[in-house]
Amino acid sequence: MTVELLETMTEAERSAASGAFAPTGPSPEPGNPAVHAAELRGLAKKFGERQVWDGLDLDIRAGEALAIIGANGTGKSTLLRALVRLTEVDAGSISLLGQPVRDLDRRGLRQLRSRVGFVFQRHNLVGRLSALTNVVHGVQSRASGPRTWLQSLARAEVRGEALGCLEAVGLADRALQQAQSLSGGQSQRVAVARMLMQRPELIIADEPDASLDPVAGAEVMRLLFRIGRERGATLVFVSHHMEHAVRFSDRIVGLRDGRVDLDTASTRVDVETLRAFFGPESAASTGEKA
Amino acid sequence: MSSTLITPPRFERPNPIAFAIALAVGAFVVSSFLNSGLGLDQLARGVPALGRILGQMLPPSLEGIDRILWSLFGTFQMAVAGVVLGLVLSLPLAVLAANRLSPHPFVRSSVRTLIAFFRTVPDLVWALIFVIAVGLGPPAGVLTIMIDTIGFAGRFFAEAMEETDDGSREALSAIGATRTGLIFSSVFPAAMPSFIATSLFCLEKATRSSVVLGLVGAGGIGVELKVAFDLFDYQIASTIILVIFALVVIVEQAGAYLRNRLI
Numbered sequence: 001m002t003v004e005l006l007e008t009m010t011e012a013e014r015s016a017a018s019g020a021f022a023p024t025g026p027s028p029e030p031g032n033p034a035v036h037a038a039e040l041r042g043l044a045k046k047f048g049e050r051q052v053w054d055g056l057d058l059d060i061r062a063g064e065a066l067a068i069i070g071a072n073g074t075g076k077s078t079l080l081r082a083l084v085r086l087t088e089v090d091a092g093s094i095s096l097l098g099q100p101v102r103d104l105d106r107r108g109l110r111q112l113r114s115r116v117g118f119v120f121q122r123h124n125l126v127g128r129l130s131a132l133t134n135v136v137h138g139v140q141s142r143a144s145g146p147r148t149w150l151q152s153l154a155r156a157e158v159r160g161e162a163l164g165c166l167e168a169v170g171l172a173d174r175a176l177q178q179a180q181s182l183s184g185g186q187s188q189r190v191a192v193a194r195m196l197m198q199r200p201e202l203i204i205a206d207e208p209d210a211s212l213d214p215v216a217g218a219e220v221m222r223l224l225f226r227i228g229r230e231r232g233a234t235l236v237f238v239s240h241h242m243e244h245a246v247r248f249s250d251r252i253v254g255l256r257d258g259r260v261d262l263d264t265a266s267t268r269v270d271v272e273t274l275r276a277f278f279g280p281e282s283a284a285s286t287g288e289k290a
Numbered sequence: 291m292s293s294t295l296i297t298p299p300r301f302e303r304p305n306p307i308a309f310a311i312a313l314a315v316g317a318f319v320v321s322s323f324l325n326s327g328l329g330l331d332q333l334a335r336g337v338p339a340l341g342r343i344l345g346q347m348l349p350p351s352l353e354g355i356d357r358i359l360w361s362l363f364g365t366f367q368m369a370v371a372g373v374v375l376g377l378v379l380s381l382p383l384a385v386l387a388a389n390r391l392s393p394h395p396f397v398r399s400s401v402r403t404l405i406a407f408f409r410t411v412p413d414l415v416w417a418l419i420f421v422i423a424v425g426l427g428p429p430a431g432v433l434t435i436m437i438d439t440i441g442f443a444g445r446f447f448a449e450a451m452e453e454t455d456d457g458s459r460e461a462l463s464a465i466g467a468t469r470t471g472l473i474f475s476s477v478f479p480a481a482m483p484s485f486i487a488t489s490l491f492c493l494e495k496a497t498r499s500s501v502v503l504g505l506v507g508a509g510g511i512g513v514e515l516k517v518a519f520d521l522f523d524y525q526i527a528s529t530i531i532l533v534i535f536a537l538v539v540i541v542e543q544a545g546a547y548l549r550n551r552l553i
Contacts, residue, residue, distance in 0.1 A: 084464055114466035124457035126479050137475050140467035149474045191461070198465050 376439025
């Protein structure tokens, strides 16, 4: 079933989207958000005595779907969190959507974050509230006040848009259901709908398929890839599922030994090789440094 | 085979410090009884006297029952007003006192200290202070209950908010939501069951304490009870005690029902 879904994805959506990604071309202008959604230079991060990365460089091109892979402990999630400063890095610079992330004040950071959709490994919904209210919360990226707190208080156009976002993830019929009563896959789709409500320019997804069964995980990844394409948003995601990394991305970056060890178009690699070098069970996760 | 087993000691040999502390605690307990002056002779005199008073209380008198019931109603209203005021003020104080929500550690510890102060000073002492400040009557009772509620709810609201899941808060923070947005969209809804339970306990507690506040002039049915005892009108006093008991039971049962329904 999963394979069928992935194959459908490959044929229909990847081919339709093939023109959107230009793996090579003129040398990109540094600091130009029209070319680069993010530029990371010389990043260093330590957890206690453990150096996660030291001098990590990475460019994320605008409009691409980028998969970040690597064994456990290589700092993939930390990297995503550092992009919007949910985690501070020790050294280096991060430019995101043309903004110097590490230099922003609180207000500037909030404004930058409002342009970035973040889907977490856990859906992070407010369980007691309805799916629709959780989606309405997404409007807090561009509005504030009591009318953004509950769907029952929200403006008609916001409710309409939120319902549209739920429709886009196939859950419009569950709008008033408490989030805690939804399945894991449905909850993650509501989280995606909340992210859509932001109208993000960049979508960051930290193992959105990790806590889901294979079918639901593939559905969520397919949804994110499709949304990124349809809305022209850059998609950056971390996944331990190498099939997802290959099939739902244009480009794959592999982290190993604190640096970018692989940077290639996803059409040029095969799943088994990736799994051997960058899967959770690879040498790096067992402490054996290559 | 059993001959190789070593029989374990029944008790561990206490270390000298633990033994000295246990001895000191024991001595303190004994001296507490001695200094409180409670002896067998007091009990021998007191128990029959208690029986005599209880005998004089029966049967309860229905004389002036309408006045008593109105007074009881007023007492309950005093409790409700005090609790509502206290809960409304507790919420912002609890936010300031909660880890990760308070704007600064100094603010957090200051507000926590204030809430602890409200909680540790007994309500009768607050009642005496407010009777002096605003005069005899229900307003002093309302303010007393308000302070007592802040002391109780402020702490439990803060703890409930600290125990909420970080995930939804982080998700909203990651999209650039304001601090107020985070609190009202994520923290309050997640902590709502605990808020409801604490609020209902506050109402039960306030209903009980509102009864005794009248004894120091802070309004409510306690005044009626004190007058009845002062005039040796034990049958009316027993009526008052019974209606108070009924009110407390009703509030507790209603609270338990609402907790089950809402949480």
